[in-house]
Amino acid sequence: MPNPILRLRDLVKSFGGLRAVDGVSMDVQERTLTILIGPNGSGKTTLINLITGVYKPDQGKIMFDGKDITGFPPHEIFRLGIARTFQIPQPFRKLTVLENLLVCCNNPGEGFISAVRRRTWMKFEEEAVERAFKLLKLLNLDHLWDQESWKLSGGQMKLLEVGRALMSDARLLVMDEPVAGVNPTLAHEIFRSLIRLRDELGITIFMVEHRLDIALQYTDEAYVMASGRIISKGRPEEVVMDPQVIEAYLGG
Numbered sequence: 400m401p402n403p404i405l406r407l408r409d410l411v412k413s414f415g416g417l418r419a420v421d422g423v424s425m426d427v428q429e430r431t432l433t434i435l436i437g438p439n440g441s442g443k444t445t446l447i448n449l450i451t452g453v454y455k456p457d458q459g460k461i462m463f464d465g466k467d468i469t470g471f472p473p474h475e476i477f478r479l480g481i482a483r484t485f486q487i488p489q490p491f492r493k494l495t496v497l498e499n500l501l502v503c504c505n506n507p508g509e510g511f512i513s514a515v516r517r518r519t520w521m522k523f524e525e526e527a528v529e530r531a532f533k534l535l536k537l538l539n540l541d542h543l544w545d546q547e548s549w550k551l552s553g554g555q556m557k558l559l560e561v562g563r564a565l566m567s568d569a570r571l572l573v574m575d576e577p578v579a580g581v582n583p584t585l586a587h588e589i590f591r592s593l594i595r596l597r598d599e600l601g602i603t604i605f606m607v608e609h610r611l612d613i614a615l616q617y618t619d620e621a622y623v624m625a626s627g628r629i630i631s632k633g634r635p636e637e638v639v640m641d642p643q644v645i646e647a648y649l650g651g
C-alpha cells in the first residue's frame with residue numbers, strides 16, 4: 400500500500416522575478432529511495448531547502464508524516480524527523496568516528512540537573528553508543544570506530560556524514576548529490592549502504608543526484624524537474640525514456 404511520508408502541494412519559491420520552484424507537487428512514498436533529477440538550475444536544491452526549512456515557500460504546502468510543516472524553522476523540522484546531508488561532508492576532524500556520531504545526538508549534557516539524574520544520563524549514553532555502533536555496522540565503518548576522522552577516505556567521510564545525520568532518529572533522509580565526485584566502485588558501495596540503512600531502519604531516502612547511471616538500479620521512483628516544474632515521474636527506467644525529459648536535458 401503506498402503511503403506518502405512527504406507530500407508537497409503547489410510549492411512556489413521565487414528569487415526576485417525568477418520562480419525557482421514553480422508549483423511543485425510530489426509524493427514521496429515511505430521506505431523508498433526516491434530521486435530527483437533535472438538540468439542545472441532547474442530548482443532541485445531550492446526544493447530541498449524548502450523541505451528542510453531553509454527557505455519558506457511563497458505558496459503551497461509541505462506535509463510530513465501527516466503533519467503540516469509549512470514554514471517551520473529548520474531545527475523544528477529536524478526535530479520532527481527530517482535529516483539532511485550536504486554535498487561536502489564536514490566531520491569534526493580531530494574526533495574519532497564514534498565520537499563524531501555521539502556529538503550529533505541531543506546529549507542532555509553533564510550539567511547540575513543531569514548530574515543529579517545521573518542514572519538517566521548513563522542510560523542515555525549507553526543507548527547512544529548502541530545506536531552509533533548499529534549505524535556504523537550498517538555503513539561498514541564499525542572497524543574504524545576509534546580512528547580520527549581526518550584519516551578516512553572521501554567515500555568513508557560521506558558515509559560518516561550519513562551516520563551523523565541518522566543519530567537523530569530521522570525517518571526521512573534528504574540528500575543533495577551524495578555520490579558527486581566519488582569513483583563508481585565507491586559510489587555503488589555508498590548506494591548499497593543507503594539501501595541497507597533504508598531496509599534495516601525503515602527510513603525513507605529522498606535525494607537529488609546527477610549520476611543516474613549509478614543511481615538508477617537502486618531507485619524506486621524518479622521525479623524530473625525542469626525550470627522549476629515537475630515534468631515527469633515514475634519508474635526510473637521509464638522516466639529516462641520520456642521524450643520530455645530527453646528534450647529538457649538536450650535543450651537545457
Ligand SMILES: Nc1ncnc2c1ncn2[C@@H]1O[C@H](COP(=O)(O)OP(=O)(O)OP(=O)(O)O)[C@@H](O)[C@H]1O
Nearest residue numbers: 414415417419437438439440441442443444445446
Ligand atoms: N538564494 C538564491 N538567490 C537568488 N537566486 C537563486 C538562489 N538560489 C537559487 N537561485 C536560482 O534559482 C534557480 C534554481 O537554482 P537551484 O540551485 O535550486 O538549481 P539546481 O537544480 O539545484 O541546480 P544544480 O543542478 O546546478 O545544482 C537558479 O536559476 C538559481 O540561480
Ligand SMILES: [Mg+2]
Nearest residue numbers: 443444445607
Ligand atoms: Mg543543486
